[in-house]
Amino acid sequence: MTGLYLAGGFTIGGLLFFTRNRRYMFLLILGFLLLQTGFTIYEYAHLNTPELVFFTPDALAVLLLMVLSLISIPAFYHSRVFLISNRDHIRHRAIYFGAMVLLITSISAAYLANHIAVAWIFVEITTLSASALIYHRRNNRSLEGTWKYVFVCAISITLVFIGILFLSFSLPQAVANDLSFAALLKNADRLNLFWLRLAFIFIFTGFTAKLGLVPMFTAGIDAKDKAPSPAGALFSSALVNVGFVGIFRFYGVVAQTPLHSWVNTIILITAFLSVFVASVYILKVKNLKRLFAYSGVEHMGIVMLGIAAGGVGYYGAVLHIVCHALVKSSFFFQMGQVYRVYQSKNVYDVGDYFKYNLHGAIVLLLAFFSASAMPPSGLFISEFMIFRSLFEANHLLILAGVVLLLTVIIWAFAKNIFKLVFSPATGFNDKNLEIIKPVESLSQFVLLALAVYLGLNPPDVFVRLIEEAIHHLPR
């Protein structure tokens, strides 16, 4: 089935590039969504059965695959709305949809890959297809965003490759040549620590470009800002999770070795720095999309804090990554409508959103409460777990620092969101305003409600999947 899915995904993506007929385009996308959903269900039914040697649907992969499939349906819907309202050339539309299908296919494959080199190849393809989406508007600034994204991702992918080479040096001679995660886990106690240390530094740094952590987060910010909002929603949820999968799987291997505490220290430092950098920038940014992107940096920092603290933090981290994907993507979907109303992303140009788009304003408020981890939201539960694990692991100073920074972030975030929703817009002419249909906010409500549901009353299946995803980590 994996082979069928990959062949289907890449064929549909390729066909979309050359389609110039709207009806065919629609049918192809519909076909892809059916394929994606069917594939997700199939993989869930065949948990842990390897296919094509290199792909295993383990619990983490299936969990994230479900999130991806869920987000990809509204992503295509909002893309269609976006392209119609923009009156884009049919050729650009074809490239956009083709790139999006390729992106989703390669993200799914990267989740499923059980071999570090195979995962690496598909991460490379995500860069390729993402850059086509970033360049969609074809102006000076989107070119700048694309160039920076491609360049930083090319360097980061090279760093990951160097890390893989070091990892191959660390294998004992007897079991050489097998770089699948299962083999690495089995031989974890025989790995050479010197090379493993170097390998971890390089692989971790490389994947931070996708995850959006401190050393290489910049390119992701520009990408989420310059790409059309529905693509930005995929970048800030599914693509970020690719980085998480890469780091998490490799962390699982390193955690079995004596390097465990050293690795935790490194992750703790980068995670704290990420939250710090995010809070500094959030105070300053005036562009709403960049604001959401920096909030993503903050949340990934919190996820990594959970991983580094261990214990209940592992569960919290996986829950956080799932809920964050749902909340952050609804932010970006809503942002597309905000832009259509005001023709601007700048905080100074927007305001009184309640008056112009009631449902959208409610979405923004709810999403804000969810993203700042206030009680009904799933992020509250996960963040609470992560803080508890930090407390139990005796990282009290870090905990205090992070809580302080989060207060700053919530204040700055609220200032901008409340300006958008409540204060009157200065110099905004609301004649011939585009009326947004309430149905366009439906998907965001569903995603936000799901984030609440998964946090407050998680179904047994969901809990079992998370627990299986973290069972190999030391308590």
Place this chain on the structure above:
Amino acid sequence: MTNVLLIIFTITLLYLGIAHRLLTYIKILAFQGILLFGIAFIELIEIDLANLSFVLLETVIFKTIAIPLFLQYVMKRNRITRDAEPYLPNFMSLIIITLIIISTFLLSNTIPDARISKIYFVVALSTLFTGLFIIASRNKLITHVMGYLVIENGVFILSLAVGTEMPVLVNLGILLDIFASIFLLGIFVNRIGDVLRDVDVDQLSQLKD
């Protein structure tokens, strides 16, 4: 013999530090391609013929001929001026690159076991950091691409160190090499030259906070 080639390779890094003109950079890249061909030939002679010829073709056709020609074409098409425009004086660059080589040399002495020979490690890491340094210290976008190509050469050397045991890693490295360089240069040829005149990083400063 490999050691001699690797040492010559390291010397080209020093030359890269003091080169003024972009054309010299291109020539150095082509020369590095020839050196890599020699190293790969000596080192990988034991692996099967198909793999070996793939690696050798890549070093000769891609690294030595195609990329330098392509770079020259890009320069001509975008009317890029011939100076490399470093932020630092060349003398400083030379000292920094020397320091990079010395420090990787010292680092290599801390390696506990010798699964790979240390000279590969030293040359590959110093190439990697020299490439990063060139990216950081030069003003033009095209020199950034060249710095990236230098990094790729370093990665290639590192992958040769395990080449006889895991040829698939060498092939993966080549895949990365071809993919990334065509992609970066492709954007360059098609887009940047049309949108921006005389390309340097100062023009890419609108996206910031």
